[in-house]
Ligand code: SF4
């Protein structure tokens with residue numbers, strides 16, 4: 001029993017906008033006052049316990065934060081960790097009490113990931129890109145991340161069977177196969193990264209747009225995206241197709257992304273880290289901002305949602321299934337580069353970089369992210385991410401929040417970046433300042449709703465008791481980096497910005513519809529094409545316990 | 554009688570998962586698939602060992618208590634081994650090391666550690682073994698001898714294996730071998746470069762130069778005639794999908810990480826022309842898992858020290874051989890490995906001097922000189938869990954028979970509990 005008394009509650013999903021409300025928690029869930037009093041009296045009578053009261057008067061109360069795109073677990077981030085021993089050394093995290101230590105900074109160790117997310121008030125995070133064949137690895141790491149409920153988006157955009165079934169026009173089997181993949185590897189939703197580009201990468205090629213040829217197939221990226229949206233909607237999965245567009249990072253990316261959104265044609269689609277896709281051509285410069293056109297399109301098409309992928313100045317580690325793009329990054333950095341191809345299904349690249357405010361490119365990327373945030377009108381469809389650690393670590397979220405909420409601070413920082421970049425940007429004309437309500441939307445209510453997590457992102461009766469309580473402070477960075485209390489599943493896990501105890505969350509899995517079993521046609525092909533047995537590819541369901549099964553739409 | 558199909562063999566880094574095992578009366582009675590190494594391990598279970606404290610038979614609990622006392626009273630404990638057990642047990646070992654403020658190291662530091670250091674400096678273009686089977690038309694083995702160390706590697710993955718774009722198996726591939734002697738692997742190669750001992754770096758550098766079209770003065774490089782190198786360079790550049798597989802001949806010869814660095818640079822250069830991958834030929838069944846687990850829990854792949862309460866990494870400082878050779882470690886916990894038999898003499902001698910706890914299904918040479926020996930259930934036979942193939946693909950290990958002793962994971966958790974009690978009492 002927990003009773004959070006007298007806080008200013010920001011719960012936009014339930015229309016509460018800073019009003020003083022009490023929040024009651026019982027059995028790890030939020031309940032209404034009467035239920036709480038009833039249960040509380042009973043419990044108190046039986047055990048001598050009384051509801052623990054948290055005096056939140058004058059404080060800001062929000063649901064726990066929800067991140068729908070962050071690279072937190074699995075082979076790719078572990079490669080990132082391997083590449084950055086010097087970086088870890090700068091941010092050691094000692095164990096304290098029963099809490100495990102580790103290393104932090106750009107690519108933290110698992111226990112530190114959970115701790116640092118919780119210490120910002122976040123309680124749910126979706127791993128952005130799991131390869132099916134190495135999904136066991138993703139789950140092993142997720143199991144070692146405390147404080148958070150977690151799930152995994154599953155890479156499908158260059159999968160041999162997905163492409164072959166689209167070639168064959170067999171939507172039924174495609175849906176069967178998608179359900180098989182999600183179910184047997186513990187995936188939450190469909191992720192596609194540079195669809196088709198990974199296939200051509202096997203000969204060190206790529207695709208340059210939606211209508212390019214894909215080696216060994218009769219289809220183009222357009223067909224893959226179209227089919228995956230269809231299947232996703234037919235299955236009514238909780239989250240729409242989660243797409244990393246073709247041509248990411250290129251001066252053609254904004255154009256390609258516009259075409260991609262058009263092809264969705266009213267069907268739900270999530271475009272991830274839009275900033276990295278919002279580049280247009282510019283004479284004498286690597287690229288220019290394409291934010292306005294993209295924001296205009298998103299503003300008028302409610303089927304589209306995006307996360308921004310804001311860039312943060314300083315070191316970062318780029319990691320993505322977009323292996324051809326990563327090879328082009330190597331050509332820029334000439335530093336460390338890892339590339340991996342996973343048989344029949346996907347590929348990835350990892351390249352450490354640094355974003356400098358003094359360069360045109362770095363400053364422009366930073367400016368484009370902010371332009372998008374300020375131009376995108378509906379916060380319910382535009383979420384805060386840094387594509388961590390691609391644009392910078394998730395621990396920079398409070399700084400980004402300050403940039404969004406505080407115009408004079410934003411302009412102060414903007415005036416320190418590369419002049420040429422700033423002159424080309426519309427940022428200084430954008431006067432918008434995010435409100436606390438809007439921050440609550442882009443960091444919890446919005447992503448939770450878009451992920452289909454009905455028990456997250458809000459504080460209504462029946463919601464999970466994942467709650468963050470902040471001291472209001474005009475320095476919004478200070479405010480959001482040091483919550484007074486964070487409550488996870490009804491337990492206080494953070495006090496005064498410090499984790500005080502570890503707890504372990506649940507794996508988020510979709511409630512998959514029943515479909516035809518794929519084994520009869522898939523197993524023989526699988527035996528030909530894969531080097532592990534079909535049965536070992538599947539992960540036992542109990543491996544995902546404790547889990548929460550999320551209903552489909 | 555029960556039959557298990559798709560069983561994973563975890564007795565080398567190939568992790569073949571096509572084994573069928575028959576079990577009767579809690580014993581494996583027959584097995585199909587698998588090479589001689591795997592067969593030997595599956596078909597001859599360890600003797601019925603018992604927990605020992607200073608050579609005397611005792612109960613599991615007594616042995617665990619003794620282990621906890623030894624480790625908790627040490628000033629500088631070392632946790633070592635890990636590569637022949639499950640990732641679950643490896644994670645338990647890291648946790649124990651963290652609780653103890655110990656150094657923890659895996660067999661990586663005496664096999665592929667230098668390769669890992671090179672990967673930290675440079676990264677690696679790599680792929681899963683299925684890509685090798687399905688696509689690789691040029692395969693280069695450098696300082697490794699899979700015919701003897703990974704007996705089914707050729708047929709399942711890299712040489713005779715028939716795959717998607719390699720329907721004719723061996724005939725679709727050019728095989729190059731580089732070694733200091735004509736190994737069984739080298740005998741099967743189309744091109745064999747015999748290098749003088751400890752000149753791998755020189756040969757790699759010359760090969761890189763030729764691959765990039767540079768002109769070189771000199772007739773031989775590290776004992777290899779220029780004409781042979783040129784032939785190899787042409788084969789590499791002509792690959793549609795090339796793979797370099799390297800072993801301890803590269804990581805443990807003079808130059809160590811610099812050798813691997815040069816091999817990685819060679820592959821990086823080749824990726825400007827064609828697809829090229831590198832895969833370390835890991836020996837122990839789950840040594841790749843040991844590196845993965847340590848990396849996600851501590852940020853570092855091996856040679857980690859917790860004495861300050863947070864992980865620090867320093868190969869040469871916190872690696873087991875060095876800690877022992879300098880006489881720093883004053884107690885050791887050895888899990889699923891046999892350092893007393895394999896370490897250099899000075900390090901092995903120190904190991905025999907200090908109080909040592911061994912957790913292992915086998916009563917190994919190391920176990921025989923330990924103060925405390927705790928037998929455990931063999932991973933992949935009597936204990937389940939996860940193991941990572943040399944290419945990072947995780948596979949499930951199953952419990953096929955019951956053992957009277959718990960898994961490594963369970964024993965390590967019990968020791969950790971004991972250590973916590975010692976610290977608080
Ligand atoms: S090659 Fe290795 S994994 Fe395969 S059966 Fe032999 S010992 Fe086992």
Ligand SMILES: [Zn+2]
Nearest residue numbers: 069128387390
């Ligand atoms: Zn991402």
